[in-house]
Amino acid sequence: MQLDYKDFFIILPLTILIAWACVLLLADLFIPKERKGITAFLAALGLVVVLGFTIAQTGHQGTSFNGMVILDGFSIFTSSLILLSGLLGIALAYGYIKRMGLERGEYYTLMLFSVTGMMLMTQASDLIIVFLALELLSIPLYVLAAFARPDLRSEEAGLKYFLLGAFATGFIVYGTALVFGATGTTSLSIIFGASPSLLLTIGSALLLIGFGFKVAAVPFHMWTPDVYQGSPTAVTAFMASGAKIAGFAALWRVFATAFPTPSVDITEVLWVLAAITMIVGNLTAISQTNIKRMLAYSSIAHAGYILMAFVPYGNKEVMPVSIAAGLFYLFSYVVTNFGVWGVVIALEKFEGAGLGISDYAGLAKKYPALAAAMTVFMLSLIGFPPTLGMVGKFYLFRAVIAGGYSGLAIIGVLTSLVSAYYYLRIVVNMYMREGDPVIERETWLDITTAVTAIATVGLSFFPQWLFLLAGSATLKWF
Amino acid sequence: MIPVDYYIVLSAILFTIGALGVLIRRNPLIIFMSIELMLNAANLAFVAFGRYYEITGQQSFYTGQIFVFFVIAVAAAEVAVGLALIVEIFKTKKNINIDEMNSLKG
Numbered sequence: 001m002q003l004d005y006k007d008f009f010i011i012l013p014l015t016i017l018i019a020w021a022c023v024l025l026l027a028d029l030f031i032p033k034e035r036k037g038i039t040a041f042l043a044a045l046g047l048v049v050v051l052g053f054t055i056a057q058t059g060h061q062g063t064s065f066n067g068m069v070i071l072d073g074f075s076i077f078t079s080s081l082i083l084l085s086g087l088l089g090i091a092l093a094y095g096y097i098k099r100m101g102l103e104r105g106e107y108y109t110l111m112l113f114s115v116t117g118m119m120l121m122t123q124a125s126d127l128i129i130v131f132l133a134l135e136l137l138s139i140p141l142y143v144l145a146a147f148a149r150p151d152l153r154s155e156e157a158g159l160k161y162f163l164l165g166a167f168a169t170g171f172i173v174y175g176t177a178l179v180f181g182a183t184g185t186t187s188l189s190i191i192f193g194a195s196p197s198l199l200l201t202i203g204s205a206l207l208l209i210g211f212g213f214k215v216a217a218v219p220f221h222m223w224t225p226d227v228y229q230g231s232p233t234a235v236t237a238f239m240a241s242g243a244k245i246a247g248f249a250a251l252w253r254v255f256a257t258a259f260p261t262p263s264v265d266i267t268e269v270l271w272v273l274a275a276i277t278m279i280v281g282n283l284t285a286i287s288q289t290n291i292k293r294m295l296a297y298s299s300i301a302h303a304g305y306i307l308m309a310f311v312p313y314g315n316k317e318v319m320p321v322s323i324a325a326g327l328f329y330l331f332s333y334v335v336t337n338f339g340v341w342g343v344v345i346a347l348e349k350f351e352g353a354g355l356g357i358s359d360y361a362g363l364a365k366k367y368p369a370l371a372a373a374m375t376v377f378m379l380s381l382i383g384f385p386p387t388l389g390m391v392g393k394f395y396l397f398r399a400v401i402a403g404g405y406s407g408l409a410i411i412g413v414l415t416s417l418v419s420a421y422y423y424l425r426i427v428v429n430m431y432m433r434e435g436d437p438v439i440e441r442e443t444w445l446d447i448t449t450a451v452t453a454i455a456t457v458g459l460s461f462f463p464q465w466l467f468l469l470a471g472s473a474t475l476k477w478f
Numbered sequence: 479m480i481p482v483d484y485y486i487v488l489s490a491i492l493f494t495i496g497a498l499g500v501l502i503r504r505n506p507l508i509i510f511m512s513i514e515l516m517l518n519a520a521n522l523a524f525v526a527f528g529r530y531y532e533i534t535g536q537q538s539f540y541t542g543q544i545f546v547f548f549v550i551a552v553a554a555a556e557v558a559v560g561l562a563l564i565v566e567i568f569k570t571k572k573n574i575n576i577d578e579m580n581s582l583k584g
Contacts, residue, residue, distance in 0.1 A: 128541070128544070131545075131548065131552070135555070139556065142559050142563070149570075150566070150569070150570050152571060152581055153581050153582055155563065155566050155567045156567070156579045156581055156582060157582065158563050159506060160579070162556075162563055163500070163506065163509055163510070163513070163560075166510075166513045167516075170493075170496065170513055170517055170520070173516075173517055173520040173549055174519060174523065176520070177489075177521075177545075178523065180524060180528075180541065181526075181527040184531045184536045184538055184539070186541050187538075190538075226582040229582050230581075
């Protein structure tokens, strides 16, 4: 086999990013300790350039490296979303890690490596690449979760994330082995044509368990609250969106393109998985008093909503619409998510103080703009107009009903109603209780919160445009 | 010659032992070993299937063997991170019992 420039064109953004991360790792050695902000700017610069290259690839598609990686509208859309969350992640981290005394240059390098893994995940067209991308995105995240060492909570979060993540990897590798046994190949395009067999069904079920851990679907969610709470908040924000996008991208890629045959057996399982994820996530969130923990359960619940888009995955008529709805929801979740974590970071103090829900009392009187932004995010997470979250839920429920799963849509609506209780509790705290919160003002943090709040409301008036964009992000079918 | 089924049954048993070990044992190091056992069970299945497809004359049989190398390399990278985390925790609290890792709750 000959490699030519076209092979490299398809993975060009990835290549640039990983090379840039390696350069940055070395360059960081020469940046003095008190000026680590330079590393942050260089990392952000790399992400912007790569985002430009990724968007420039729009309209191209094809496979390279003997069908190992693939470029299509889906990979371009999800990669852009991942790069965007990388940028927002750096913006949130910039002031935070300085304030918390964690300012070490490798923070940004690890983030870049993780982003590369996530992008590779969206382009994977072979189970070998899925596995490698998964590890490339996870291993830096394990380190980032424990980045606040010797803080015990952060170390504990890192170890828990690591053990459960490696456990999930075990399932994915074994599932891949069985799929290889059933079909004689690991290439998604050839698995697509394989005849159904018991081994293939078991293999795809094991893969589903593995990805279930990664996207934090119930009952594989036990690690999420602990890891989200213990990790440095900026890492949590990045982890909550980046790892989710990559996990869902892999689920879509692997299940929609390669496993339509076992869909008869798997669809029912996905139905139950989506339903219990929504129910358990929302109900457990009610009793939380720590905001990071509450948001962890909220992210589990949102994973449940996105999982709804998978349920009709064997149905080729409904699938393109439901993928578009899922991508739209993912976008709205990412934007809102970074905004919320921005507000959380603004209120956080040393040693995990300022993270209780009661710490938000009186915020509206003292900092009306911040409280208004937080209200917008909370409404978006509930799915209340006029926010992106509402539009996202609308498209999602519509796709699910079109797929013939009205029962699931009803569960979705009811759990959204339940979620209003714990989201609005924060709003009530901010506006109706007396208190004296103190916030940290950091330029990049303020900008992130403001931009995401404006986007959450503003983009909800032009959803059609964004939905068409998500709709053009189709998977390349074999 | 030993049929491929035997290898697969053995690998399934190894995988189950590994998974149970992760769920039951309380020492991170043992849990870690159990995870390695799960990965090696998958490796065994890969090699067995690769050999099976080699005999039946399928072109892509080498995928099975190549995947094993990837798994081994990645597992080594995971070991580096995992052991570093365990050592860090041991330095902070002088023990690594999973049951005593309860500073995070809600």
